[in-house]
Each structure stands twice: as C-alpha cells, then as structure tokens.
Amino acid sequence: MSRRYSREEKAKGPITSQPLGGPKRIRAPELDTSALIQANSLTLIGRVTNPQEQSICALIANLPKKWSLSGSVSGSDLGHDCFQFRFELEEDLRTVLANRPYHFCYWMVILQRWEPTISRSFPSHLPFWIRLKGLPLHYWHHKMIYKIGHELGTLEDYEISSTSARMRLLVDGLQPLTVETIIEYISGEESLVTLDYEGLENHCSLCFRLTHLRAECPYDLITMSTTAATTSPTPQRQTLQKPPPSQIISVAPRTQLAPPVVDVENNFPAEVEPFDSRVDRHGNPFGERVSTRASFVQPLRNKITPQQETSRDERPRDQMRHMSPPYTRSREPRRPRREEVPHRFPRRSGLEKRRYSPERHRKNLESDNHCPLDEEPPTRPPVERNLNLVDFPPPPPPLRVPSTDEVMEELRECSPATKSSRWRSSWHDGEDCS
Template identity: 60%
Template sequence: MARRLTATEKGKGILIETDQPLIKRIKAPRLDNEALIREHSRTLIGQTTNNQEQRIWSLIQSLPRKWSIQGRVEGVDIGNDCFQFKFEKEEDLQKVLDNRPYHFNYWMVLLQRWEPVISATFLSQIPFWIEIKGLPLHYWHDLMVCNIGDELGTREKHELTSRTARVRVAIDGLKPLVKETIIEFDSGEEARITLEYKRLENHCSFCQRLSHLSSHCPTRREAESITKRLGSEYRRMRYPNTTKKNPHIRVAKSKRQS
C-alpha cells in the first residue's frame, strides 16, 4: 500500500510569497523645523501637466527667462514631475505669482507658493483670467460676475466694463476645465454662458483636461468604443438576417431539406 503524503508534502499550508512591494510605516520624530520653514519661505513649487512633452531640466532653464526678475533664482528637480524655484527676493516671487499662468512647450504648468503642508491636492491650483460670454445685458452686474467666479474656483479679482466681463479664478488644474455653464435666474429663465480661458495652451477638446490632446484621450476612446458597440447591437436587432460583412445584404433563408 502506497504511503500517504503529508500536508507539507502536498503543499498545503505553505505561504506563497508575492511580488507586491512591502510598505513600511515609519513614525516621524518630533522636530523643530522652524528654521527649515523660514529657509523655504520664498519658494515656488511647480508641476508639469504633460510629462511626455515637458522635460523638467529644460523647463527649469527656460521658465525664469520669461520672468524679468532682479534677484537670483535657483531651480531644482524634486521628482514626481515636480520642481521648485527658490527666490532671493520676495518681490520677485510675488511678481511671478501675479503673472500666472505659465506654459512650457505649449503645455500648461502648475505653479504655487510653497506651504508647510502635506496634501495630495496641494499642487493643483492654476489661475486664469476667464472671459464670460453670453451673459444677458440686464444681468451685467459685479455681483453676477463674482458669483460665477466663486462657482468656478477661488476668485481673486474681476473686471466689468461696458464691453467685457471677466474674472480671475484659481481653478483645480487636475480636473477638467468648465467651458460652459447654465445660469438659473429667479424668474425661472436660464442662459447658457460660454467661458473663455485666456493664455490657455494645449489641452483636450473632448474631456477638457490639461494633460493630453483629444487624439490621446482615454475618455474619448472609451466613448467611441461604447458607441460602436451599441451601433453594432442596434444593427443586429434592426437587421437580424444580414451578413456580418455587409449589413445591407440580406441572407436568403434556405429551403428545408426533404
């Protein structure tokens, strides 16, 4: 009679190691980091929106040439498609912030003042001047323009003249741009408003994100795939007796063999 195998010999109870990386949690010590906070108080943190088209070191060399500042500035690649600029003078840093948004190689750049916070959403704000088009003339009012800005993001300021209504808003650059909005009035009426972003460079005209063109849009490809699948299912339901190669050629039913 053959010997029975043990559980170990059968492989039961053996823990199989996986290739998943081990993530270890480390408790940070209490630190007096006031000196480090002061050291980085005149620092801007930036991030590219398209890492395939924007090379960090080229950006670090090119961007300061657009600023016309007086003091020194030092740029460093800090990884994860991010970079930092440390300024010698506060007025130079503020001048750069006031003249945002910036772009490099025809793609937008996220640029914010450094803050001593740890947040996955910290580096996301990008300010735009947004021109409001289609607003009814009898609602051409400062309060109306400010209300639109507040709904889009963090409103910084606005301008309203007899010809132009625009608002400067810091929006989340990691989310799709809002190009249209419907204003609902107390009268029950509605108006479709168009929003035009000034100094906006390459972006996706389909999903309105800053990170790619419509030709590389995953949302567009998914939508086209769904539309194609639904179209095929509709044709099969509408023309059940057609060939696969040519849906307009009907297949004759064969006579039953005697």
C-alpha cells in the same frame, strides 16, 4: 562566559517579510520644523501638466529667462513631475505669481507658493482670466460675478467694462476645466454662458483636461474603439453585439427609417429587398434604378445638309482667337524652325534629289575638265617664275681696294703744287687756261 543567541538571531525562525508590491512604511519622528519653514518661505513649487512633452531640466533653465528679476533665483527637480524655485527677494516672488499662468513647450505649468502642507495634489491651483460670453448685459453686476466665481473656484479679481465682463479665477489644474455653465434666473429663464480662458495652451477638447490631447483621451469612445480594433486580432466572422447602455448615445434622426432585416442564425444582415419594391417616405415606389454607367450621347446631326469637317486652319477667326497656345514646359522664347533658319547654301527639296547615275557623273567630270575623259587634257604652262631674277637678284661685285702707289699718285695729282705747275706748262705751250 559566552552569551547564547536566540533563534531569531540565528535565523532559524520563520522568515517574516513585507507583502509584495507595497512600499515599506516608516513612521516619522517628532521634529521642530519651524526653522525649515522659515527657510523655505521664498520658494515656489511647480508642476508640469504633460511630463512626456515637458522636460523639467529644460524648464528650470529657460523659464526664469521670461522673468525680469532683481535678485537671484535657483531651481531644482523634486521628482513626481514637480520642481521648485528659490528666490532671494520677496518682490521677485510676488511679481512671478502676479504674471501667471505660464506655459512651457505649449503645455501649461502650475506654479504655486510653497505651503507647509503634506498633500500629493500640491501644487494644483492655476489662475486664469476668464471672459464671460453669453451673460445678459443687464446682469453685468459685481454680485453676479461673485456668484459665478465662488461656484466655479476661488475668485481673485474681476473687471466689468462697457464691452466685456471677466474675472480672475483660481481653478484646480488637475481637474477638468469648466467651459460652459447654465445660469438660472428668478423669472424661470435660463442662459448658457461660455467661459473663455485667456492664455490657455494645449488641452483636451473632449474632457477639457490639461494633461493630454483629444487623440489620446481615455474618455473618447471613438479612440478606444479604434485602438481596440488595431490591437485585437481580426476574427474570420464577427458577431453583432449590443453595446452596453453606458455607451449608447441617443441622437434624434431626421427621418425614421425601417430597421434592417437581420438573420438571427448567422447574425448577419439578410438579403435586402429589391430596389423596385422600395418606397419613399410618401409611399411612392422608387421605380427602376438609374444606371450609373457613363453613357456617351452622339450629338445631333443635320441629315439634309451634313456638316463638313474642317481642319484646324480652316476654322473661323473668332474661334481661333480664343484657342490657347500648346502647352510647353520651357519658359524660354520659342526657337525658329529649321525652315525659318537662313542657310548659307540653298537646300534642295526632296523632289530635286536624284539617284546616282554613272553617265551623269561622267558628264559632270567632262564639263569640269573641258575635255572628254578618253583624251588627255591640254597641258597648261606651269604657274612659276624666275625667282633668281626677281626675288633673289645676284649680289653686286666686290669693291676693289686701291694700292698705296695709286693712292699717292692720286694725291699728287690733286695737290695745289701739281695744279700750278700744270697751269704754267700749259700757259707756256699756249693753251687756253681759262
């Protein structure tokens, strides 16, 4: 037997949807969270004060490098501008908390030990060492420090010495900082005390929040008016409107001036009265307006003995001594002028130059040739010499080779037997053989 479906199961009924623009609500079940609370006991929760300038991923990677830890630490992004650090040792966690405050990218970082709380403003506490300036010396007492600390936040510690008085205060980093306070005494006197925050980085100098600078402050009327003027279109004619009472700032003027005359019909200032009819605060008229046009006054001249104009070179030596040299861009030593450079050949001046003349040219040629141009120049002996006799003499005659008979005949004549026979024959003939 088949089951019949209802109208809701068949989707025939009216569609019931949650309202647009709101998150869906889910009720949490009842759980025993004691084990998870114990597991997260060594955890720090942090928050960045300016998410546009501070990257959580870069912060998790670089912030632990500033800590000298004995154990390990791990970090993760929790969303909503928050992050966490899990420590291994309790000593490391306490050391990190004792060295607060921290900053990243020149903006403050809020670090607080995790607590089992459900709050959108957690973490928010930020400790600062604050130096008190302007407190009378005879009120540098621990009771006075306690009173100021408990009025401004949570007092953690204080230091009083002969030169300064300061306290360690736990303040709310999501709210504006208190930079000045007025101390009222029993005698009815008052004193303005300035709070100097040590280690404070970028913040707004107008509202003293840690989330932006003064140029981006939403409470600055000047910034709001400038932004509105740049974003809104410029009308052809602007009407004078009175600002709301909340934006009027009363400032005591130095002198009370008469209000300007305003044309009610056109909402524009009327023509200003002439300058001559104006009076100052003593009732004296201004008089005629002095022209602002620059006028050149000629110097006084001596009409009896007019001064003669002197050139620069004729000026007195005391004036020439204080004259500065001409400006030059070059830092190299000055090069000599063309007149100062020694030339190889003397140069003619402009007066010595003459125009070309055919007759003068003809005379110059005749002087070079030592004869008139109409006659033929005398022939000169050629500059030459007998190269065959001087440079290239004739070769010697070849040597004659004697024949065999001549050689044998010469040998016979030179032999000792031939010489002795010749001596004998000459002796028999009666010749002198000595």
